[in-house]
Amino acid sequence: MxxxxxxxxxxxxxxxxxxxxxxxxxxxxxxxxxxxxxxxxxxxxxxxxxPNGTPLRNRSDLKCYKTIEVPASRGNIYSHDGRILATDSPSYNLSLDFTVLDMSDEEFGRLSAALADSLSRTIPGYSKDYFLRRLREIRAKALRGGPGSQNQRLVRDKVNQIQLDRIKTFPIFDKGRLGGGLIYTQDAERYKPYGTLAARTLGKPGEFGLEASFDDALSGSNGRNLCVRLVRDIWVPVVSKENIEAKNGRDLLTTIDVDMQDIVESELRKQILDKNATCGTAVIMEVKTGEIRAISNLTRYGSTVRDDENHAVTMRCEPGSTFKLVSLMALIDEAGYGLDYPVDCTENGRYYYQVGRRKYLVQDSHAVGQTDLLGVMEHSSNIGFVKVIDEEYHDSPERFVDFIHSLGIDRQVNMQLNGGLKPIIKDPRRKKETAWDALSLMKMSYGYAVVTPIHTLMLYNAVANDGHMVAPRLVTAVMENGHAVERFGTETVNRKICSDKTLRLVRQALEGVVEEGTGSMMKNPNFKIAGKTGTAQIAMKNRGYADERGGRDYLATFVGYFPADNPRYSCIVAIKTYHGPGARNSYYGASLAAPAFKAIVERVYALDAEWHAPLTESDVPSVAPVKGGDVQEMRTAAGRLSITTDIARRGQGWATATQDSARVEVTPVQCEEGVMPAVQGMALKDALYLLESRGLRVRVSGKGKVVAQSIRAGTQIREGDAVTITLKPAGN
Known part of the structure; x- marks a missing residue:
């Protein structure tokens, strides 16, 4: 219980x-x-x-968010007809993060060999061995870990978009960014489709040239994006009111003609290298508008030349005889002289200019003797201009100086570029400031003022333009989305440099220089050129006009316009050269600058179909001229030109050709040993082969096809015999 x-x-x-x-x-x-x-x-x-909340939140945001600048695309630079001269082109830096690779050493070794081979074929300048070694170095560092192991530069060179697209498909890299470890960052590089053409004029952003002068218009404004970290250093843009869209730069429409620019550069380069000159400039300007169609500035460095200084606006020195145009204009327009004014230029080409008790020798390169003012200009007589200018302006030299200023060539000219220099015109009213002395008037009369080549070109262009002096320019408009937002029209420097009568006489004199005087090498059967040669010793800084060895710097110039009867373009070629003791290099305007000028204007003239007579169809049928030679080659040529001939039934060997308006007849050549073959009608190379193969010594006269031979066909010949063949152009 x-x-x-x-x-x-x-x-x-x-x-x-x-x-x-x-x-x-x-x-x-x-x-x-x-x-x-x-x-x-x-x-x-x-x-x-x-109190610490805001700083902590900011630290968190810095790790998860950041603002990335979005670069604006720089504007394009176009030629006058719309061809791109400079544009932005994307380029990429390549880095690797091999810490993301999930593969064995054996697999990496196999794939890296294939990758190295592919890279060496895509990125020039690097061998397969280099890439293989570099890939292994990057892999080893990635396995060790530590700073920098997640972003290692593959090569210093950048690659373009096409190269990058190919590289993404290569072994290892084809696994994607997170699997293959390829990291690429974009930069915008300036791409010039025509290479170094007009390099100095186009320039570099922020440094020189149009790229620097119009930097504000071309550069645009950068934008920014708020980005969130996705993984590692991969950032993705997010929508935010802080985002600002980049505004791309505006475009420039220039006056440059690509074809003319190529002509000017190639001819100037050739002349500087061939004549072992120091540097030079060549400019073509449109007469009516002042638009620069081509400009080249080259400096020689050994066996190469570089476009590294704008000599057209910075080579401020004595122009030489091209400045005699100013003296001629002053005498006609200001003092009332005529071209028939008699002048004694002395029989021996020597004249002593007296200042007080001292006498200074004035020489001509060749004796001119008794002539008139037209002859003084045509033959570029220093003595003639010294005599007449001193006679007229000795007691009032300020009149001569005032006339120079009235022309408008005393102002600074930049051509919309930075760095142009202002001429130095000596003035008796400012003796100390301008270094005027008793010899200044005498020296200025035949070319010893101090101006730049572009000022000289402006003056000659004004003569061609009925006395209207315009400023040279390189840019006609700033464009945005294909529309002009700012235009640059023709700028007048001097509406009328002299009277119409003076212009007529001056033009006559400039044409006479080419037709009868020092510029006679410029004659052309198709069109007239008016212009002037110039040769001047150039002051060598603080050493006077000669160095310690006795060597001197010279400026050789030819400036003018064409066609002379209806001027469309003006042009100047100015080349500086050093002439040392015993040197044989040319330094005269007629032999150094004029050949380049002639080559330039003739090639420019050939560009424009408007200057040439139109082709007309003939009622008389004709056949293209056919030369004799190898039968097989003749058969091929006749077939391609659709020429009717009996050549098809000929076999192998050699033949001559005769033709009428509709047909070509072919005659086989007998090629027996010891017998002279018939080579009339053959091309030179075929005739030489046929004759020299028989041991004959061949002399050649003329060009074209063979029209005569000194040994008749069928004559017995021996090895070593001499034969002369005469050639003439087909159709003559």
Whole structure:
């Protein structure tokens, strides 16, 4: 009974105590957790909104967000007919992160060899061995870890878009950015489709040339994007009110003609290298507008030349006889002289100009003798101009100087480029400032003023342009989306440099220089050129006109316009050269500058179909001239030209050709040993082969096809006999 009562006791004190102990501990834990939760929540609030909240949030944003600058595309530079001269082209730097590679050393070795081979075929200048070694170095560093292991430069050179697209398909890289480890960052490089053509004129952004002069218009303004980190150093743009779209630069429409520019550069380069000259400039300007169609500035460095200085506006020196145009104009327009004014230039080409008790020798390169003012200009007589200018202006030299200033060639000219220099015109009213002395008038009369080539060209261009002097320019408009937002029209420097009568006489004299005088080498049967040669010794800084060895610097110039009867373009070629003791290199304008000028204007003239008579169809049928020679070659030529001939039934060997208006007759040549073959009608190479193969010594006269041979066909010949063949152009 007692056991039953004990077992049914509902409240065992010991158990109750345990339960209460557990519950109290649970409550304590709950309380502790609640306090911790409240503390954490409080810490969150304090962290977010307390005094350190803003700096902490900024630190977090810096790790997850950043603003990336979006570069604007630089504007294009176009030629006058819309061809691109300079544009932005994307280029890419290549780096590798091989820490992401998931492959064995064996697999990497196999794939890296194929990758190195592909890279060497795509990126010029690097061998397969170089790439294989570089890939292994990058892999080894990636396995070691540490700073820089996740972004290692593959090559220093950049690649273009086409190269990059190919590289992405190569082994290892074809696994993608996160699997292959290829990292590429884009840069915009200036691309010039015509290479170094007009390099100095186009220039470099922020440094020189049009790229620097119009930098504000070309550069545009960069934008910015807020980006979030996706993984590692991969950032993705996000929508944000902080984003600013990049504004691309505007375009430039220049006056440059690509074809003329190529002509000017190639001819100037050839002349500087052939004549071992120091440097030079050549410019073509459109007469009516002043638009520069071509400009080249080259400096020789050994056997190469570089376009590294704008000599057209910075080569400020004595122009020589080209400045005699100013003297001639002053005498006619200001003093009233005529071209028939008699002048004694002395019979021996020597004249002494007297200042006080001292006499200074004035010489002509060749004796001119008794002539008139026209002859003085045509033969570029220093003596003639010194005599007449001194006669007229000796007592009032300021009149001569004032006339020079009235022309408008005393101002600074930049051609929309930076760095142009202003001429130095000596003035008796400012003797100390301009270094005027007793010889200044005499020297200025025959070319010893100080101007730049572009000033000389402006003056001659004004003569061609009916006395209207315009400023040279290189840019006609700033464009945006194909529309002009700013235009640059023709700028007048001097609306009328002299009277119409003076212009007529001056033009007559400049044409006479080419037709009868020192510029006679410029004659062309198809069109007339008017212009002037010039040769001047150039002051050598503080050493006078000669160095310690007796060597001198010379400037050789030819400047003029064409066609003379209806001028469309003016042109100047000015070449500087050093002439040392005993040297034989040419330094005269007629022999150094004029040949380049002639080659330039003749090639430019050939470009424009408007200057040439149109082709007309003839009612009389004609056949293209065919030369004799190898039968097989004659058969091929006749077939391609659709010429009717009986050559098809001829076999192999040699033949001559005769023709009428509709057909070519072919006559086989007998080629017996010891017998003179008939070579009349053959091309030179075929005739030489046929004759020299028989041991004959061949003399050649003329050009074209063979029309005569000194030994008759069929005559017995011996090895070593001499034969003369005469050639004339086909059709003559």
């Amino acid at each position: 007692s056991r039953t009562n004990k077992g049914n006791n509902p409240a065992n004190p010991h158990q109750q105590n345990i339960k209460r102990s557990i519950m109290s501990r649970v409550r304590v834990l709950y309380a502790v957790f609640a306090v911790i939760a409240v503390a954490i929540f409080a810490m969150i609030l304090v962290t977010q909104y307390g």
